[in-house]
Amino acid sequence: xxxxxxxxxxxxxxxxxxxxxxxxxxxxxxxxxxxxxxxxxxxxxxxxxxxxxxxxxxxxxxxxxxxxxxxxxxxxxxxxxxxxxxxxxxxxxxxxxxxxxxxxxxxxxxxxxxxxxxxxxxxxxxxxxxxxxxxxxxxxxxxxxxxxxxxxxxxxxxxxxxxxxxxxxxxxxxxxxxxxxxxxxxxxxxxxxxxxxxxxxxxxxx
Numbered sequence: 001x002x003x004x005x006x007x008x009x010x011x012x013x014x015x016x017x018x019x020x021x022x023x024x025x026x027x028x029x030x031x032x033x034x035x036x037x038x039x040x041x042x043x044x045x046x047x048x049x050x051x052x053x054x055x056x057x058x059x060x061x062x063x064x065x066x067x068x069x070x071x072x073x074x075x076x077x078x079x080x081x082x083x084x085x086x087x088x089x090x091x092x093x094x095x096x097x098x099x100x101x102x103x104x105x106x107x108x109x110x111x112x113x114x115x116x117x118x119x120x121x122x123x124x125x126x127x128x129x130x131x132x133x134x135x136x137x138x139x140x141x142x143x144x145x146x147x148x149x150x151x152x153x154x155x156x157x158x159x160x161x162x163x164x165x166x167x168x169x170x171x172x173x174x175x176x177x178x179x180x181x182x183x184x185x186x187x188x189x190x191x192x193x194x195x196x197x198x199x200x201x202x203x204x205x206x
Contacts, residue, residue, distance in 0.1 A: 104177075114166055
């Protein structure tokens with residue numbers, strides 16, 4: 001984690017997650033797409049899996065999630081429930097990936113299981129905290145039915161897609177990490193340029 005290049009990866013993946021939340025989230029929300037949070041979460045899990053393939057260390061996914069939170073906080077109105085959801089996805093994935101994805105040779109079935117468990121656990125933790133601890137009005141008004149719907153309906157849809165997205169993302173990350181070791185200077189420069197492009201793009205579009 002002390003390697004500066006690792007932190008550039010964290011910022012890159014967190015920024016990608018953040019700009020996806022802003023741009024795709026706004027489009028899906030504006031068009032009232034049912035359960036649009038499912039797609040956002042699946043993409044987030046894919047990005048986290050790629051990040052885990054590149055830097056497979058406990059804590060890395062939580063850091064990526066924190067970068068995504070800061071990105072969204074810096075570039076959009078602070079909807080705190082969204083920020084909480086992003087952080088929890090990163091934290092839950094981190095815990096599960098640390099337990100199940102221990103090396104670059106981890107079997108695809110364990111990656112799929114990480115995605116499935118992340119979907120259900122993340123949705124359950126978020127729904128319970130936002131409803132019964134923070135007591136956010138939209139969720140308290142929806143009551144138990146909204147909580148169960150988020151866990152078992154949205155959670156199941158997310159889990160099905162995450163079972164495919166996470167192993168694909170992890171393989172992509174492992175391959176990208178191996179390539180970056182062969183061409184460290186180009187990777188270092190490309191990562192920095194990509195981060196600047198993402199942050200400039202969100203400002204131009206916003």
